[in-house]
Amino acid sequence: MKKIAIILLLLAPILFGDYEKDVKLPSITFPMAxxxxxxxxxxxxxxxHSHGYILNQGKQSRKFWRASVIKMRDVYKAPITQKDEKIIVDYLFKHYGNSKEE
Ligand code: HEC
Structure with missing residues (x-):
């Protein structure tokens, strides 16, 4: 009998708890395009690393972004394929490029 009472006690929050409450999470808008x-x-x-390392560079030339991506691959050994390298450099220059194309 005691056991049943203990089990009921442990289950009480689940059985009688108010689990319908709305939990409001802060809305996070991811800062990259x-x-x-x-x-x-x-x-x-x-x-x-976070996007901060990228965004903190400000607007840069295509050459700068290409050099950054190559540095990540050559110095820090990030396994970035040639195909992704092009996509990433284009993306970075499109959204975070200055007026210098090269
Ligand atoms: C293998 C780990 C690794 C990956 C993957 C990686 N990075 Fe980095 N990144 C680093 C490290 C380490 C630093 C230098 C941190 C420091 O100096 O405090 C860095 C720094 C940077 C910086 C700051 C400027 C600089 O040259 O130090 C930029 C911009 C950057 N990364 C862009 C990128 C981009 C874009 C990608 C994706 C293509 C990428 N990283 C992927 C490790 C990585």
Whole structure:
């Protein structure tokens, strides 16, 4: 009998608790441009560091972005394929490029 009482006591929050309450999570808007090519950033960049490393550079030339991506691959050994390298550099220059094409 005691056992049943203890079990009921333990289950009380589940059985009688108010689980219908709305939990309001803060809305987070991800700060990088969301398009199809963003997936390449998610795949290749974000397992090492946050988008902050990228956005904090400000607007840069294509040459700068290409050099950054190559640095990540050559120095930090990020396994970025040639195909993704192009997608990423295009994405970065499109959204975070300055007026210098090269
Ligand atoms: C293998 C881990 C790794 C991956 C993957 C990676 N990075 Fe980095 N990244 C680093 C490290 C380490 C630093 C330097 C951090 C420091 O100096 O404090 C860095 C720094 C940066 C910086 C700051 C400027 C600089 O040159 O130090 C930029 C911009 C950057 N990464 C962009 C990218 C982009 C774009 C990608 C995806 C293509 C990427 N990273 C993927 C490790 C990585």
């Amino acid at each position: 969301q398009d199809e090519d963003f997936k390449a950033i998610q795949r290749n960049c974000q397992w090492c």
